[in-house]
Amino acid sequence: xxxxxxxxxxxxxxxxxxxxxxxxxxxxxxxxxxxxxxxxxxxxxxxxxxxxxxxxxxxxxxxxxxxxxxxxxxxxxxxxxxxxxxxxxxxxxxxxxxxxxxxxxxxxxxxxxxxxxxxxxxxxxxxxxxxxxxxxxxxxxxxxxxxxxxxxxxxxxxxxxxxxxxxxxxxxxxxxxxxxxxxxxxxxxxxxxxxxxxxxxxxxxxxxxxxxxxxxxxxxxxxxxxxxxxxxxxxxxxxxxxxxxxxxxxxxxxxxxxxxxxxxxxxxxxxxxxxxxxxxxxxxxxxxxxxxxxxxxxxxxxxxxxxx
Numbered sequence: 001x002x003x004x005x006x007x008x009x010x011x012x013x014x015x016x017x018x019x020x021x022x023x024x025x026x027x028x029x030x031x032x033x034x035x036x037x038x039x040x041x042x043x044x045x046x047x048x049x050x051x052x053x054x055x056x057x058x059x060x061x062x063x064x065x066x067x068x069x070x071x072x073x074x075x076x077x078x079x080x081x082x083x084x085x086x087x088x089x090x091x092x093x094x095x096x097x098x099x100x101x102x103x104x105x106x107x108x109x110x111x112x113x114x115x116x117x118x119x120x121x122x123x124x125x126x127x128x129x130x131x132x133x134x135x136x137x138x139x140x141x142x143x144x145x146x147x148x149x150x151x152x153x154x155x156x157x158x159x160x161x162x163x164x165x166x167x168x169x170x171x172x173x174x175x176x177x178x179x180x181x182x183x184x185x186x187x188x189x190x191x192x193x194x195x196x197x198x199x200x201x202x203x204x205x206x207x208x209x210x211x212x213x214x215x216x217x218x219x220x221x222x223x224x225x226x227x228x229x230x231x232x233x234x235x236x237x238x239x240x241x242x243x244x245x246x247x248x249x250x251x252x253x254x255x256x257x258x259x260x261x262x263x264x265x266x267x268x269x270x271x272x273x274x275x276x277x278x279x280x281x282x283x284x285x286x287x288x289x290x291x292x293x294x295x296x297x298x299x300x301x302x303x304x305x306x307x308x
Contacts (some may be wrong), residue, residue: 003132003133004133004136005257006133006137007133007134007135007136007137008136008137009250009253009254009257010137010138010250011136011137011138011140011141012249012253012256012257013246013249013250013252013253014138014141014145014246014249015141015142015145015211015249016211016248016249016250016252016253017242017245017246017247017248017249017250018142018144018145018148018203018206018211018245018249019203019206019207019211019223019245019249020203020223020226020227020230020244020245020248020249021148021151021152021241021242021245021246022144022148022151022199022200022202022203022206023040023044023199023200023203023204023223023224023227024227024228024230024231024234024241024244024245025148025151025152025155025199025238025241025242026040026072026195026196026197026198026199026200026202026203027040027196027200027227027228027230027231028155028196028231028234028236028238028241029155029168029192029195029196029199030192030193030196031172031231031236031297031300032159032168032169032172032192032236032297033168033171033172033188033189033192033193033297034171034172034173034175034189034297034299034300034301034302034304035080035083035084035090035189035192035193035300035301036090036091036094036300036301037076037079037090037094037097037193037196037197037228038090038091038094038095038097038098038228039075039076039079039093039094039095039096039097039098039100039101039224040098040200040224040225040227040228041098041101041102041220041222041223041224041225042075042097042098042099042100042101042102042104042105042224043071043072043075043076043097043101043197043200043201043204043224044072044101044200044201044203044204044207044220044223044224045101045102045104045105045204045218045219045220045224046071046072046075046101046104046105046108046201046204047067047068047069047071047072047200047201047202047203047204047205048068048105048204048205048207048208048215048219048220049105049108049109049112049208049215050067050068050070050071050201050204050205051064051065051067051068051071051201051204051205051206051208051209052064052109052112052115052117052205052208052209052213052214052215053067053108053109053112053215054066054067054068055117055208055209055213056112056115056117059118061121061209061210064205064209065144065202065205065206065209067205068201068202068204068205068206068209069198069199069201069202069205070198070201071201071204072197072198072199072200072201072202072204073194073195073197073198073201074197075097075101075197076193076194076196076197076198076200077190077193077194077197078097079093079094079097079193079197080189080190080193080194080197081190083303084186084189084190084193084304085186087303087305090301090303091301098224102218105217106217106218109215109217112215113215113216113217115214115215116214117209117213117214120210120213122140123140123141123142123143124139124140125139125140142206142210144202144206144210148242148245149242151199152238152239152241152242153238153239155238156237156238156239159238167183167188168188168192169297170183171183171185171188171189171192171299172297172298172299172300173297173298173299174298174299175189175299175304176304179304179306185304185306186304186306189304200224200227203223203227204220207219207220207223222274222275225278226248226274226275226278227245229278229281229282230244230245230248232282233281233282235294235295235296236295236296236297237295247277248274248277248278251273251274251277252273252274254273255270255271255273255274258270
């Protein structure tokens with residue numbers, strides 16, 4: 001493999017990993033507040049069709065991302081009200097949300113299957129994009145790729161260097177103690193769920209508007225589940241979520257590279273690589289429970305009843 005091929009593989013890995021990174025960071029915010037949202041797959045699907053439809057009718061990527069974020073936030077808010085105020089089971093509600101999102105997006109997206117977006121703009125950082133190797137690898141990406149990196153760094157600062165992050169972590173660790181100190185635990189948990197849903201929505205819109213760019217039923221194809229696994233793989237650390245996303249993005253793109261190189265491996269097996277990597281990583285992590293508990297919020301998945 002020559003240096004140009006390696007640079008292109010790195011660039012493609014970052015592009016593919018951005019979807020997982022944005023969704024994974026959103027889910028990390030959820031889980032730091034003590035809420036498990038298994039509905040990420042459905043959120044991303046609904047946001048993907050919302051973003052794609054908006055891009056088709058307006059021609060604006062910015063409005064498409066706003067539509068995706070809004071769709072994700074709206075569905076996440078409904079999920080949050082159910083699990084926070086009505087104390088429904090978080091896991092069952094999340095699975096129901098995922099199924100609803102898959103069905104609803106398929107229904108709404110029927111008329112957009114053959115639709116096409118206008119010519120996608122080309123982005124590059126002047127002066128740096130022309131550099132050998134690192135130019136095509138790192139400096140010719142959509143702005144959302146760089147925003148994902150900024151988001152990971154900003155979230156790390158928020159969680160460990162700000163009062164708001166301290167309160168969020170306290171709610172995830174001991175909501176009873178936070179409530180005793182006067183913090184509105186339910187509202188703050190809802191806010192975390194809505195923000196996390198909005199980020200899952202942005203990830204879905206990025207998938208259908210920039211990464212693909214097209215709409216196909218079920219196009220998220222398990223990326224919501226991989227993003228969910230990433231939070232555990234990263235032990236609830238934003239920087240590790242970003243690195244893990246690029247790792248899985250690299251595995252995803254490796255299958256296309258191997259196919260392009262004419263490697264004689266069944267295409268079905270190559271397509272399975274990202275999911276096999278997810279299973280292998282989770283199995284390896286599960287062998288050491290201490291690793292998982294390093295930063296795991298103590299009240300993750302547990303309902304909170306004020307005054308109980």
